[in-house]
Amino acid sequence: MIPSGHPDAPKLSPLKQLHWSKVPAANTRKTVWDVSEESIKLDFNKQILDRLFCSKTNMSRTGTHSTLRNQDKITIVDMRRSNNIGVLLSKYKLTGPWVVDIINSMSDEHLNKELVTALIKCAPTSDEEQLLQSYTGSKNILSPVDQFLVEMLKVPKIRERLNCIQYKQSFDSLFEEIINGSRLVERCCQWLLKAANLKQLLHLILNIGNYMNSGTARGNATGYRLNCLLTLSNTKSLDQSITLLNYVAKIVSDRYPHLLITSDPLLEAASRIHWKELSNHLVSLQQGMMTVQKEVERQQSTVGMDTFTTKMNQFIKSRLDHLRDAANIIRGVEQLYDTVMKYYVEDYSSPEEFFSLLHNFMTMFKQAHLDNLRDMENDKAIRPKIVHKAERIMCQRSLSTTSLPRVSLNLAPQQEENQDTVRSSAAAAAAAVGSNSGSSIQTKSKGLIKNFKNIFLRKR
Known part of the structure; x- marks a missing residue:
């Protein structure tokens, strides 16, 4: 020795x-x-x-x-990855034995979505697993992160199990999103096929457009692509005072008030559904289910039946029918949307594009109608001011006039005899101004001016 x-x-x-x-x-x-x-x-x-x-x-x-x-501790895994895992261990206060226990028991109480996502980030990769398993020294001198990873390896195929658990947790919410979105698009398609007021409004615009395009290659149309609806506000009158969309809204308001359609909340909601993304969600669920089935079967043959494989088999059995139902619904909605495209003679590949077009048009049409109402209210408010100003000017001129020149009123020949009467009243007003003062002047002048206006309007 x-x-x-x-x-x-x-x-x-x-x-x-x-x-x-x-x-x-x-x-x-x-x-x-x-x-x-x-x-x-x-x-x-x-x-x-x-x-x-x-x-x-x-x-x-x-x-x-x-x-x-x-x-000094020995670090087996990459230093940067070790630091990242260390942050997660500190954030969620994770210990190896506790993690192994909740995974093996498939504890729904502790294995929430956030924690499972964090554990997947921590789980050893295949290369790290080989390095950790080949280490034969004392585990006490390993870094805390390496000790945690060594403990995780006590769960057979830890990464694959965590991926299956994550799929199981996300299935129901993703399935619900697919069903709700599909039903919304389905109801919107049914509404568009029955929207009689929308059809009449489109025909009114067709008639107006054919009149405007008469004598040109665009005239005598039997229909039009609906994207032109968004350009109606770009066409303005000769004096730039009104757009074609405002004009259409005024015609509808005056003659066909039942066609004052507004965007339905159903249409607005359906325009926010991205159909391709919804379809991809279904494909993702279908492929994920196949992966989970194969992994559970593989672990049954290598590890045997345990809590994980038992619960995952129950989950697979209960959700396969859900996937078949979702596939049938998606297929039915796509067929219904094809019918809508044929009805409106359009070829939009995704429902949200077509729904957005109609929603934007109806929103613009409603705003044009509101603009017309506002302009009418403004006219009503301004007109009395104009009349009042005209009366005041007439009164001031009458008060300042001492003699009135002979003015032709351009009356009809048969009314020529009434000109003298009109002029006499005007002269009397002028005389009253010259011979009176104070409040009596103002009172008599107003009365004479009113008399003058009544005579003039009656004789007209």
Whole structure:
């Protein structure tokens, strides 16, 4: 037995590591690293090296070696990934034994979506699994992250099981999204096939357009592509005071108020459904189910029946009918949408494009109608002010006039005899202005002016 302190005696504790990248032995021939007799003779005092560069020692007062404390930890996995996993362990306060227990027991209480996603990020990759399994040293000197990963490997096919659990957790919400979206598009298609008021409005615009296009190649049309509905507001009157869309809205308001359609909430909601994305969700569920089925069968044959395989088999059996129902609904809605496209003579590949077009048009049409109502209200508010201003001007002119020139009123020949009466009233107003003052002037002048207006309007 080699005594303690001898140069060839085993190290009392692990030494600090010298981090380098090794050159493969096959590449060292005839290089600086080629072994020579001189290099073999190079030696050093191992005892001093042990004492100087041991990880951590605690020497007693008598100089004898005691227990090791806080040894440097060995890290097997990549340092960056180790740091990322360490953050997740700290965030969710994860320990290896607890994670193994909740996975093996398939605890729905603890295995929520967020935690499963975090565990999938932590689960060892195939390369890491090989490295960890090939390690034969003490687990106590491994880093906390490596110790956690070693513990996770106690769950057979841990990564595959976590992926199956994640699929199981996301199935119901994704399935519900597919069904709700499909039913919404289905109801919207049915509504468009029965929308009689929309059909009449489109025909009214067709008649107006054919009149405007008469004598041109665009005239005498039997129908039109609906994308032109969004350009009606671009066509303006000669004086730029009104758009064609406002004109159509005014005709509808005056003559066909039942055609004052507005965008149905159903149409607006359906325009936000991305059909291709919805279909892809179904494909994703179908492919995921096939993957889960194969993995559960594989684990049954290699691991045997346990809580995981039992619960996953129950899940698969209960959800296969759901997938078949969803596929039938998707197929039926696509056929119904094809019918809508044929009815409106359009070829939009996705329902949301067509629904968005109609929704935008109805929104613009409603706004045009509201603009027309606002303009009418403004006219009603301005008209009394104009009349009042005209009366005030007439009154001021009457008060300042002392003699009135003979003005032709352009009356019909048979009304010529009434001109003298009109002029006499106007002259009387002027005389009243000249002979009176104060409030009596204003009162008599207003009365005479009113008399003047009544006579003029009656004779007209």
